Amino acid sequence: MKDLAAELQQRRQQALYRHRRIAEAPQGPLMLIDGREVLAFCSNDYLGLANHPEVVKSFKQAVDTYGVGSGAAHLINGHTQAHHALEEELAEFTGRERALLFSTGYMANLGVVSSLLTQGDAVFEDRLNHASLMDAGLLSRARFSRYEHASPKALAQKIDRSGAEEKLILTDGVFSMDGDIAPLPELARIAREQEAWLMVDDAHGIGVLGEHGKGSLEHLALDAKDVPILMGTLGKALGTSGAFVAGSHDLIEFLIQTARTYIYTTAMPAAIAEATRTSLKLVQQEGWCRAELSNLIQRFRNGAKELGLDLMPSETPIQPLLIGDTVKAVSISEKLLEHDILVSAIRPPTVPEGTARLRFTFSVGHTEEQIDRLLMALERTIQ
Numbered sequence: 001m002k003d004l005a006a007e008l009q010q011r012r013q014q015a016l017y018r019h020r021r022i023a024e025a026p027q028g029p030l031m032l033i034d035g036r037e038v039l040a041f042c043s044n045d046y047l048g049l050a051n052h053p054e055v056v057k058s059f060k061q062a063v064d065t066y067g068v069g070s071g072a073a074h075l076i077n078g079h080t081q082a083h084h085a086l087e088e089e090l091a092e093f094t095g096r097e098r099a100l101l102f103s104t105g106y107m108a109n110l111g112v113v114s115s116l117l118t119q120g121d122a123v124f125e126d127r128l129n130h131a132s133l134m135d136a137g138l139l140s141r142a143r144f145s146r147y148e149h150a151s152p153k154a155l156a157q158k159i160d161r162s163g164a165e166e167k168l169i170l171t172d173g174v175f176s177m178d179g180d181i182a183p184l185p186e187l188a189r190i191a192r193e194q195e196a197w198l199m200v201d202d203a204h205g206i207g208v209l210g211e212h213g214k215g216s217l218e219h220l221a222l223d224a225k226d227v228p229i230l231m232g233t234l235g236k237a238l239g240t241s242g243a244f245v246a247g248s249h250d251l252i253e254f255l256i257q258t259a260r261t262y263i264y265t266t267a268m269p270a271a272i273a274e275a276t277r278t279s280l281k282l283v284q285q286e287g288w289c290r291a292e293l294s295n296l297i298q299r300f301r302n303g304a305k306e307l308g309l310d311l312m313p314s315e316t317p318i319q320p321l322l323i324g325d326t327v328k329a330v331s332i333s334e335k336l337l338e339h340d341i342l343v344s345a346i347r348p349p350t351v352p353e354g355t356a357r358l359r360f361t362f363s364v365g366h367t368e369e370q371i372d373r374l375l376m377a378l379e380r381t382i383q
């Protein structure tokens with residue numbers, strides 16, 4: 001049996017030990033965490049919908065209608081009118097025939113990939129894909145290959161050599177730890193040439209990118225023919241919880257019949273679905289939010305440049321500053337906390353060895369003054 005205490009001690013020594021902070025407040029720029037009021041730059045609540053009064057109201061009303069628990073899986077009797085309506089609205093929002101809800105994004109990814117692929121098939125993944133996509137590829141038992149980050153050329157070489165009948169290309173739309181956008185038009189072209197599936201996980205693009213908040217695909221003017229499988233999460237910009245997969249009628253029907261993480265799990269609470277219907281409306285109505293968010297991001301990037309800080313190239317609300325050394329990244333994040341600013345140090349194995357970073361994320365709820373406060377604290381801590 002392995003010595004757990006020794007392994008934990010080793011993690012502590014390498015500055016890799018993780019611990020939970022305890023929040024006593026809803027998501028928002030100012031939060032009470034571990035008994036201390038902090039200005040937070042680490043949430044995925046990009047549009048401030050997690051505690052939006054209208055979303056909260058829909059949730060409460062739906063609890064009166066449906067109760068709290070959904071009681072069973074979708075295929076038993078847990079699939080309510082609320083779930084069904086949300087699926088139809090997500091299909092329309094994404095311009096696809098159908099959409100299917102999953103209880104989490106992690107499960108959506110595992111479910112789709114294991115349904116479509118098996119031994120003898122092949123899966124191709126960007127090497128910086130989210131952990132859930134990596135696990136999905138491994139769980140499927142298909143032949144697993146990773147290509148150089150954001151390199152269609154590297155993908156083309158690998159996929160060209162594959163003799164597999166069934167091929168699936170998997171990529172994040174917006175890379176979760178880097179904030180850059182995948183070269184989707186080129187990936188779509190390769191998928192077409194190779195008769196491979198292309199699936200995009202747009203957890204950080206949905207709600208944020210594109211004129212109507214439809215995500216990376218809208219941003220790059222791609223449609224369902226280019227990207228037949230679109231996965232999006234509800235726990236980030238949409239401010240609730242869960243995920244969806246959108247695609248053709250046959251794809252969704254096939255997933256209902258075969259995706260194990262869909263079949264063998266309790267449906268998300270109906271009230272979450274109702275709350276999400278309201279956030280989806282807000283995402284579409286409140287286009288100004290995306291413009292405001294871009295302004296805040298630009299203000300941060302300009303300010304960081306003046307301080308001589310070399311941010312990674314990103315036009316999304318995920319703005320990483322590469323530090324490299326893990327101990328140093330953790331130490332800067334601790335110093336920022338002394339200024340009551342909460343920013344995560346992202347360390348291996350979440351990112352490759354030697355690429356520890358500070359990952360700033362922005363929300364439309366932040367003010368310009370708060371961005372300036374962050375820049376001032378950075379000036380004092382990083383030099």
Ligand SMILES: *Cc1c(COP(=O)(O)O)cnc(C)c1O
Pocket residue numbers: 103104105106107130132172176201203204233234235242243
């Ligand atoms: C957050 C995230 C997921 C997981 O979604 P959950 O609903 O939180 O399980 C999957 N993929 C990416 C790219 C993510 O950022």
